[in-house]
Amino acid sequence: MAYALEDEFGDIIGKARRGQNISHTEITTETGITESDLTRMEQYTLKPTEAQVYKLAEVLKLDGAKLLDIATETWEPIPVQQDGDTKLDVITVSVPFGGWPVNAYILICKATDEAAIIDTAANPTLILKQLDTNKVNPTAILLTHSHRDHTEGLPKLQKATDCKTYIHKNEPKPQTANKLHEVVHSDVISIGDLMVTVLDTPGHTPGGCSFLTHTAAFVGDAIFAGSVGGPNISYQDEINSVRDNLLSLPDEVRLFPGHGPSTTVGEEKLHNPFF
Ligand SMILES: [Fe+2]
Structure with a gap:
C-alpha cells in the first residue's frame, strides 16, 4: 500500500x-x-x-x-471510524484538482437528515450526487478557505442547493460566489440539531477557519495528518492557532483535513512533528 x-x-x-x-x-x-x-x-x-x-x-x-x-514511513493515523459518532455522519468526497486529490465533506445531522457541505472539492456534481444518494437536505455551505481547489464550482452548488454560504470575515472572497455570510471565531451555525462552532485557524490563508461540531472538526489546510498546510501568510499564526484552537480539543475529536487522510487530535499530539 x-x-x-x-x-x-x-x-x-x-x-x-x-x-x-x-x-x-x-x-x-x-x-x-x-x-x-x-x-x-x-x-x-x-x-x-x-x-x-x-x-x-x-x-x-x-x-x-x-x-x-x-x-522512515513508520506512522500513519489509525483510520477514522465513519460511524464513530451517534449524532452525525461524515461523507468524504475526494477528487483530483490540478493532479492532486482534495477533500470536501458532507456533514449530516443524523436526527434530522439536514446537511452541510464543507468546501466543494472542485467538483460540485459529485457532491450533489452524494446528497441525492444519501437523501439528505443541504442547508449550508461552509468554506474553510477560498483557495480554488476548495471553492471551484461553488456557484453551481449555490444554484443547485440555494444554501447560505459561510466564510471567515478575514478570508479573501471567491470572486464567482454570491450570497456570502461572514463569520468569526466562536460563531455558531446550526445544521439540524448540530451546533457547528467556527474556530480561527489562519496562517495558510488570512481567514482560514475550522468548523467543529461534537466529535468532528473540519480543518481545511490548517493541519494535515502529520503535517500542516503551507504557511503562506504566517507560519507562527498557523502553528499557534492549530495548537490553541484545535490541539486543545479532546483527544478523540476527529480532524477532517482538506488533503490526505483524516486523523484525531490525540494522534496529532503524539505524531505531528510541528507540535
Ligand atoms: Fe489551501
Whole structure:
C-alpha cells in the first residue's frame, strides 16, 4: 500500500524552513548537511539518516522523534471510524484538482437528515450526487478557505442547493460566489440539531477557519495528518492557532483535513512533528 500521508519528510522540512525564513546556507552551517543534499531531501530524492533527521529537527524546531517516524514511513493515523459518532455522519468526497486529490465533506445531522457541505472539492456534481444518494437536505455551505481547489464550482452548488454560504470575515472572497455570510471565531451555525462552532485557524490563508461540531472538526489546510498546510501568510499564526484552537480539543475529536487522510487530535499530539 502506498504511504498515505499528504506530506512526506521533504514537504515537512521545506514548509518548516520556508515558514521560518531559514536559508539552505544557514541549515548547512548548523547541521553539516550540504545544500545539494538538503535540496535533494526536500525533493524526495535523498533519504536522510537518523542523525540527519534529528539535526534538521533541532534547527527547524520540529520534534525529532515524530519527524523520524515520518521519514522512515513508520506512522500513519489509525483510520477514522465513519460511524464513530451517534449524532452525525461524515461523507468524504475526494477528487483530483490540478493532479492532486482534495477533500470536501458532507456533514449530516443524523436526527434530522439536514446537511452541510464543507468546501466543494472542485467538483460540485459529485457532491450533489452524494446528497441525492444519501437523501439528505443541504442547508449550508461552509468554506474553510477560498483557495480554488476548495471553492471551484461553488456557484453551481449555490444554484443547485440555494444554501447560505459561510466564510471567515478575514478570508479573501471567491470572486464567482454570491450570497456570502461572514463569520468569526466562536460563531455558531446550526445544521439540524448540530451546533457547528467556527474556530480561527489562519496562517495558510488570512481567514482560514475550522468548523467543529461534537466529535468532528473540519480543518481545511490548517493541519494535515502529520503535517500542516503551507504557511503562506504566517507560519507562527498557523502553528499557534492549530495548537490553541484545535490541539486543545479532546483527544478523540476527529480532524477532517482538506488533503490526505483524516486523523484525531490525540494522534496529532503524539505524531505531528510541528507540535
Ligand atoms: Fe489551501
